[in-house]
Amino acid sequence: MNGKFVSKYIDLHAHLDGSITVEILKKLAEIQQLELPVATDAELEKLITVSENCQSLNEFLQCFELPGKYMQTEIGIREAVKLVLANMAAGGVVYAEIRFAPQLHTFRGLTQEEVIQAALAGLKEASIPANLILCCMRGDDNAAQNKETVELAKKYLVADGGVVAVDLAGAEALFPNEGFRELLQAAHEAGIPLTIHSGEAGGPENVESAIEMGALRVGHGVRIAGNDRIMQLVKEKGITLEMAPTSNRQTKTVVDMKAEYPLKQFLQYGLKVTINTDDMAVEGTTLADEFRYIEREFGITPEEEKRMLGNAVAAAFTSEARKEELRKVLAL
Template identity: 35%
Template sequence: MTPTQDEIATAPKVLLHDHLDGGLRPETVLELAADVGYELPAGDAESLRSWFVDSAYSGSLERYLETFAHTVGIMQTREALTRVAAECAEDLAADGVVYAEVKYAPELHVAGGLNLEEVVEAVEAGFRLGESRAAAAGRPIRVGSLLAAMRQAARSREIAELVVEHRDAGVVGFDIAGAEAGFPPTRHLDAFEFLQRENAHFTIHAGEAFGLPSIWEALQWCGADRLGHGVRIVDDMTVAADGTATLGRLAAYVRDKRVPLELCPSSNIQTGAADSIAEHPFGLLARLRFRVTVNTDNRLMSGTSMSHEFALLTDAFGYDLDDFQWFTVNALKSAFIPFDQRLALINDVVKPGYAALNANRAFAHVRAPSS
């Protein structure tokens, strides 16, 4: 049975790929911009929301990148960072997310005079505040930070050291972000080798825009635990008319090793991975039993949420609650928190949550004939 919108909203969800500077509330953008005299392209919340989404879907890389210039531009003070992080946790919890790993690049938030340490401390304070507010509202959530280095810059080792320094205070891992083409992950080998020596976790944006070489380097040279997007792994497989797929060596390796794919359907449409959700490789990768996870990437720019992504996938591929539980357990298996904590979330939160939804559905089905 197709899940209802209420069931999708209530279902426990786990999010591994979400950017802090891509998920602000439009109302917050307006208020923070007014505080510092920052000029925005629209003057009211709905117009601003539409501007972000329209720009992201414009097909123009310049307009897409401009959207982040506006959000980063007003996230340059301790107060702004803490507020944005707190609201992020609250918004995700309100959408049924029970665990999230949220990415941000500390080096992008120092223009107002903060140093890297102060940026991390401000964001972590915000996440803890948001967690407490969400718990008080009856929607508990845990948020871990992924500190990202910009792949076109040269501060990755510094950011990696920050990850290790703050890994007992909410930071769960490392990432590199930014344009793939021309900036291969091997430029940052020093950072990845440091993280490996320190037994730290990291994911790498790879296979979103550049393709198989990016995925191969991220895994075989850099040792990534997960692939940020990784959707272009389908370039290494051939699908016959009857649906039978033949995997190349790299695709087979990714599936055999259970490398998690942080798939972001709506965002991938924006960046050209597919022309529509129905044509998105998610359906093929799930059918072939890759370790697929569902993610939002940039909630503001894509006009999306985890519930919206689940609904889109339901419409395109006919997924049900059991499929959603599988994707959610996949994500928790792949999370960067300790195994016992992942297991507790699976057994004490995710599985009981889906069991309750299925029980309610069965009860409603039994009662329906006499109603």
């Protein structure tokens, strides 16, 4: 540990549609010869970046609507993956896992399998090593689509350089994990690694159920703060938490960050914490910004940053050879 803050990063929790910046959106429109709904960059930014007075996760999720319209063709998806990873690389990210829901890219005739193949093509042209996580979506009328996503994840599953895991995303408070137990346990039994959004908009019991269903990682997990039983469970099982401070602040998952955000508490408790962007374009952030933020707000030390990067390498859904390479790149 040399006492210097880190300048190279790993992003384990980044949504493709939430990472489409104004520049990327303009390129996607141009490549596909599609019109944009507004004329200026400033107007576009208003449509895809959340306002400072965002009131809820549901309001936050509205920013995903426009980027999604430009990722409904093979070229749109392929280029989106490639451009997002290039943008991350420019910001110091050396490895990333991009997640997306194939079912949300089928509105202009693509099948889920064609969507995945297009994303894989983008991955092959990426400027940094990366992998794909396929999201099932919380809802009450898409069970068949979710089942297909899991089946395709099993078909395309690799150790590195492709599809490496399944996630469950969407409105957690409205659709708790329990409603997807059969789906996720089937994925787990098929040998597909799981990360599940839990303990963000829903309570700590969702984190407990995610672990029961076989999740190795949990997206966010902040609502377990103060719940000693579930914090102990997370610690004992070695579950990695994919934390995203700016996202949690903007969605009002945590209202008073200084007083209530449990990053330091989790680190002191010995939990495996990682720092991620979640939706860098929607939030107007980068992973470098996230690390500078936690240094300022919570007094995070260079040693703690290295520890969190080490957690990210250990928890990455990738091969041991890739992990060894990342440890060298990050000087861990």
